[in-house]
Amino acid sequence: MIDQIEPRRRNSGMARDSNRGRLVEVLRRQGPLPRVELARSTGLSFPAVSGLTSRLIAEELLCESDTAATSWSDDPDEEDVNGRRRGRPAVLLTLNPEFGRIIAVSLRMNLIETLIADFSGSSLAQSRLEIATRALDTGALCDLVIAQIDAMLEATATPRHRLLGIGIALQGIVNADTGRHLWSPALSVTDIDLAKPVRQAFGAEVVMANDAVAVALGLCAAEPSLAQGLSATIMVGHGVGMGVVVDGEARWGAGASSEIGHIKLGSNGPQCRCGQRGCIEAHLADYALYRDARTFLDLPPAASQQPSEAQMALLRERARGGDPRLEHLFQQAGRALAEAVAATISVLRPHHMILAGPGLQAFDMMRHAYEERLEQAVLPWLLKSTAIYLRPSESAAIVEGMVRRTLRVVDRNHMEATE
Amino acid sequence: MIDQIEPRRRNSGMARDSNRGRLVEVLRRQGPLPRVELARSTGLSFPAVSGLTSRLIAEELLCESDTAATSWSDDPDEEDVNGRRRGRPAVLLTLNPEFGRIIAVSLRMNLIETLIADFSGSSLAQSRLEIATRALDTGALCDLVIAQIDAMLEATATPRHRLLGIGIALQGIVNADTGRHLWSPALSVTDIDLAKPVRQAFGAEVVMANDAVAVALGLCAAEPSLAQGLSATIMVGHGVGMGVVVDGEARWGAGASSEIGHIKLGSNGPQCRCGQRGCIEAHLADYALYRDARTFLDLPPAASQQPSEAQMALLRERARGGDPRLEHLFQQAGRALAEAVAATISVLRPHHMILAGPGLQAFDMMRHAYEERLEQAVLPWLLKSTAIYLRPSESAAIVEGMVRRTLRVVDRNHMEATE
DNA sequence: TCTCTTTAATTTATTAGGTGAAATTAATAA
DNA sequence: TTATTAATTTCACCTAATAAATTAAAGAGA
Incomplete structure (x- = not known):
């Protein structure tokens, strides 16, 4: 049900793995919970939770939630039709919004x-x-x-x-x-x-x-399954970036972000914004697609090299209209995406690989080339052990x-x- | 002097970050130390160290080292010529070899x-x-x-x-x-x-x-500076592999090792042992170099596709003799190595990048092509923020x-x- | 030789923050 | 009203830290 965290008893004081901190963490992740459930998921004893929460409430960090109607338990057997059980009702605790x-x-x-x-x-x-x-x-x-x-x-x-x-x-x-x-x-x-x-x-x-x-981080917070193990999120949009999250946290050697977009596909290739040639980004980012499309298509110029959302939508529309030169462009982008995924999987061996960002709105046109190249570019058993998700998430x-x-x-x- | 670890007071029991464990860890890393120094580097109080060590000694995990001659302090001011100072002499503690x-x-x-x-x-x-x-x-x-x-x-x-x-x-x-x-x-x-x-x-x-x-891990243990932050070690030899170490530990999402050798350099390239084409390994590993050299050179066949150390030495010798086809082969290998380093730096952004393994005995012949390609393939400021080390380490x-x-x-x- | 100083290690009393067992509280069911 | 049930709190105790004082073992100086 709720993941049982290994109890860490009899320690304290030191901030991030203090039991105080862990209570707040669990509440942050799992929403309003009663004290019993807090004790279960932290592995602490009831008295410990009771004492800690009463201090946190005194500090106004927590408060007792009056929305007792909402049920925290997933087990339907333990509830009657009204969501109420016998015995003293649980008092839900929440992070105090007013803190x-x-x-x-x-x-x-x-x-x-x-x-x-x-x-x-x-x-x-x-x-x-x-x-x-x-x-x-x-x-x-x-x-x-x-x-x-x-x-x-x-x-x-x-x-x-x-x-x-x-x-x-x-x-x-x-x-x-x-x-x-x-x-x-x-x-x-x-x-x-x-x-x-x-x-x-x-x-x-x-x-x-x-x-x-x-x-x-937003995606991992939204889908708890992604918050376990190593997940790599490639963002395709104005550029091509990557964020690495380990067990739901952005801790990393030198900054959690990767410059995956500037891996090179060949020793000679299209000019990239970064000054070098042949970057994945120079095949895949929206500015690159729009720039290349304008070499053979009549499209309005982009303000400071950056096409607007509307302009990118127009480009996709034209491509879906069946222009073979545009189709080729998006196939090329698909291959570039496959190379980015391949390099990430080969180096990081992540549990989860998430493809996100507005650039994926054109994924239908990239898909074939992407899948074809991916199969050639990653060891099959390595590909098999990584789950790939598509989340063409909006800017929010x-x-x-x-x-x-x-x-x-x-x-x-x-x-x-x-x- | 000795790195001051953040004290983690008043916690216990829970194995890997128990204070008992930290004492053992410090002793493992920094060799024989007196109790005072243990207290300093763990941030614990003298009585705590005293109590913990006496229990560890009773368990025979630690013992008092009689080699009192060796000095543990780096500060020469605090010692007289004999390495002895005033006051009660420190008793050095060691991990008991007989444990x-x-x-x-x-x-x-x-x-x-x-x-x-x-x-x-x-x-x-x-x-x-x-x-x-x-x-x-x-x-x-x-x-x-x-x-x-x-x-x-x-x-x-x-x-x-x-x-x-x-x-x-x-x-x-x-x-x-x-x-x-x-x-x-x-x-x-x-x-x-x-x-x-x-x-x-x-x-x-x-x-x-x-x-x-x-x-x-061996390299990071030998050079303490490598044990800080994220370090990536590329091993070039029979194959091309990579190990990732964070703060001296091999903790990682899915196993600390990377399949960097099977990143592809192009959509078509030499056959790799893994069954795919164009892998970095197929340009750089010793079996690939030897195989390719035999297509135009009279060399003894390798047992089960694997050249021996002597055979690889012979190959290097011939290449240094000035055969332009062999030179080209090693240049190609240098470029493949550069691509491996480039991909690693772009994805991981490590603090330390270590090139190791017997394959680097030919690095002198790869160097020019390697450096040339590396500069084209990694963002300059990213390259600048990574320290690259050469350690053509032997099998030990x-x-x-x-x-x-x-x-x-x-x-x-x-x-x-x-x- | 005997004492003073210095540094290392230990003893003692105290404290923080946990635990289990039992008591208390607030609800439903009979 | 009373029994039952479940959440929470109270109580007595325990562990492992700390600070302060003490003991230990050496060199330095009279």
């Missing part, structure tokens, strides 16, 4: 999405700003992000001291050690430190992440995932702060 | 190496058996391995109950979940369970690992690494067993 709020920002080519959520992870408000991001310099970008966050705080009447954390997902390359943002196709500036000014402006923890990592997955990631960091900080 | 013994076996193409070590990791005896491994069936293989282990026990007068663990490193593919050995170029049989019969024969824990992983590294790996498992089992 504080967090903000998630997704920064992409020509688009800044912002979302504010309460401590339980429910969205309170969100905004979407279309703007020519490549035209911004470092200062303007910071100001813009800060203004967006401010607008969200104001819209939900959130005083600044209630803001617990800010998560920023970026398309591009984030150095996990320094937190600096090295390069992004969405920006003309490079090697900027976005975290620091935002942290100074709000005095809240700022969490940076690659957008593929954010999507990967990024902020969703970023909310989860930010909350996890906020939880940890609080556990460390209160010893 | 038990372990055996490491390396199973490769036409070669079985076996080594027996005491609990402190010092080698006591070893053997080397050349035999046509591909001629063996499952039963004969098991019998052979068991006989080799028996011979080692006898040679060192080790009673069976003193054998704490057996580590077996195999060239090929090990399924970490089931422990079964799926495929190896050294064997004609597939999907065999070597661990079970050996475990039954000796009643000791059996640890299986890929040979590249064993080498990776495999058993060395396997000893470390086996001892770690044995330590853990003991910690769990004694609560």
